[in-house]
Amino acid sequence: MQRIDRVIDVAEHLGTVLAQVVPFAPESRAVASARGRVLRHPVHADVDVPGFDCSAMDGFAVRDADVAVVPATLRVIADLPAGTELDPRMDAGQAARIMTGAPVPSDATTVVPFEDTARGLAGGLDAVTIVAAPRGPGAHVRRRGSDVRKGALVVDAAVRLTAARLGAIAAAGVGTVSVSRAPRVAVVSTGSELQPAGDALRRGQIPESNSVLLAGLAEEAGAEVVLRTSVGDEGEGPRHAIAAAEAAGADVVVFSGGVSAGAYEVVKNTLGDLMRFESVRMQPGKPQGFGRTPGGILLFGLPGNPVSAAVSFELFVRPALRALEGDADLGGEAVRVALTVGRRARPERVQYVPVRVDRSDPARWTATPTAHGTRGLGDAEGLAVIPPRAHDLVAGDLVTVTLW
Numbered sequence: 001m002q003r004i005d006r007v008i009d010v011a012e013h014l015g016t017v018l019a020q021v022v023p024f025a026p027e028s029r030a031v032a033s034a035r036g037r038v039l040r041h042p043v044h045a046d047v048d049v050p051g052f053d054c055s056a057m058d059g060f061a062v063r064d065a066d067v068a069v070v071p072a073t074l075r076v077i078a079d080l081p082a083g084t085e086l087d088p089r090m091d092a093g094q095a096a097r098i099m100t101g102a103p104v105p106s107d108a109t110t111v112v113p114f115e116d117t118a119r120g121l122a123g124g125l126d127a128v129t130i131v132a133a134p135r136g137p138g139a140h141v142r143r144r145g146s147d148v149r150k151g152a153l154v155v156d157a158a159v160r161l162t163a164a165r166l167g168a169i170a171a172a173g174v175g176t177v178s179v180s181r182a183p184r185v186a187v188v189s190t191g192s193e194l195q196p197a198g199d200a201l202r203r204g205q206i207p208e209s210n211s212v213l214l215a216g217l218a219e220e221a222g223a224e225v226v227l228r229t230s231v232g233d234e235g236e237g238p239r240h241a242i243a244a245a246e247a248a249g250a251d252v253v254v255f256s257g258g259v260s261a262g263a264y265e266v267v268k269n270t271l272g273d274l275m276r277f278e279s280v281r282m283q284p285g286k287p288q289g290f291g292r293t294p295g296g297i298l299l300f301g302l303p304g305n306p307v308s309a310a311v312s313f314e315l316f317v318r319p320a321l322r323a324l325e326g327d328a329d330l331g332g333e334a335v336r337v338a339l340t341v342g343r344r345a346r347p348e349r350v351q352y353v354p355v356r357v358d359r360s361d362p363a364r365w366t367a368t369p370t371a372h373g374t375r376g377l378g379d380a381e382g383l384a385v386i387p388p389r390a391h392d393l394v395a396g397d398l399v400t401v402t403l404w
């Protein structure tokens with residue numbers, strides 16, 4: 001059995017994990033199915049947006065000189081809906097009825113909305129009387145390229161594609177993007193005491209919850225869960241689980257339980273050739289295992305306690321998943337907030353404390369630790385990070401909270 005003979009910092013363990021990550025090869029995806037994926041190459045506009053001078057209002061395209069003095073009655077010589085190809089010639093004293101988004105005739109300089117005409121839309125197509133002078137040349141005309149110029153950067157690489165980013169990409173005339181596929185994750189719970197949640201429990205047994213928790217966290221992180229299984233504390237269960245994960249195409253296997261110092265630590269006892277087991281200077285989550293199969297699958301051995309497993313996922317698994325996808329942002333969103341209660345310091349370990357965050361005063365968010373254990377984990381909205389320190393924290397002290 002491997003001995004734990006040293007204690008390392010969180011940053012060192014994370015460094016070990018990230019050093020083993022080989023980002024996926026980029027692949028092409030239609031924009032319509034790329035939401036949530038990480039963009040691998042910058043996207044530049046394929047077209048000018050708008051692609052032609054177009055009307056920003058429903059109304060009449062006019063020449064400025066004709067409406068310098070109002071009221072002015074002009075002859076309507078064309079009707080231009082959005083999508084039209086027409087570019088009617090307009091002489092002095094003429095106007096074209098035009099709808100929002102339609103190309104403004106080359107001879108027109110300004111659009112007058114229906115609201116500034118005598119009879120509005122009811123005025124028909126013969127003549128229009130303009131009653132309010134436009135604010136000047138170009139009023140209500142969106143100029144070609146005024147939003148984005150062809151060739152301009154629309155979204156830079158290494159960010160996750162949100163609906164808004166994809167909308168901007170599609171609007172710039174780009175139909176496919178280069179992205180990373182979703183990481184494929186296998187979640188393996190270990191422990192002979194575990195029973196599927198909802199099943200009857202005899203003395204000594206507990207409901208299995210980490211696979212639900214860790215698979216859910218993986219999915220929330222954008223991964224695809226390809227295997228969810230439990231193995232007992234005896235035998236070669238973890239090795240069989242790795243084989244099953246490999247067959248399912250997994251990039252990452254997340255074990256929970258069986259990594260500390262007891263007699264039945266099945267992950268530690270059976271996977272010593274593939275993983276290294278460390279003591280990390282953190283609370284909770286001190287015992288951590290990590291390794292890589294010869295085929296390149298990342299193996300995480302998280303502690304079994306559900307809060308420890310959740311904290312360990314946030315600190316090590318989530319950044320690894322993001323790095324596999326080529327995401328430049330490996331950490332969660334962090335805010336500085338005041339604690340509402342004091343907290344005992346630990347001089348030798350960084351503490352990660354599940355907290356609720358009160359945002360009711362936008363100028364002063366506060367964090368309150370939730371109850372101990374799984375119930376409190378369910379209540380938490382983030383983790384307060386309390387670095388090793390000699391003095392206890394008091395209410396009002398500022399801490400960094402990473403939001404889920």
Ligand SMILES: Nc1nc2c(c(=O)[nH]1)N[C@H]1C(S)=C(S)[C@@H](COP(=O)(O)OP(=O)(O)OC[C@H]3O[C@@H](n4cnc5c(N)ncnc54)[C@H](O)[C@@H]3O)O[C@H]1N2
Pocket residue numbers: 189190191193194206207208209210211256257258259260261262265284285286287302303304305306308
């Ligand atoms: N002598 C020592 N004992 C322990 C040490 C130590 O340093 N020396 N470290 C403690 C710390 S810290 C932790 S954390 C735990 C981690 O132990 P394991 O990762 O080996 O986890 P287990 O013993 O298998 O389980 C711990 C706890 O969590 C429950 N559990 C496990 N898996 C699940 C699951 N899938 N769903 C729900 N609950 C689960 C399990 O029943 C245990 O109660 O070790 C300390 N001991």
Ligand code: MOO
Pocket residue numbers: 282283284285286287303305308
């Ligand atoms: O490291 Mo353990 O996770 O303190 O309970």
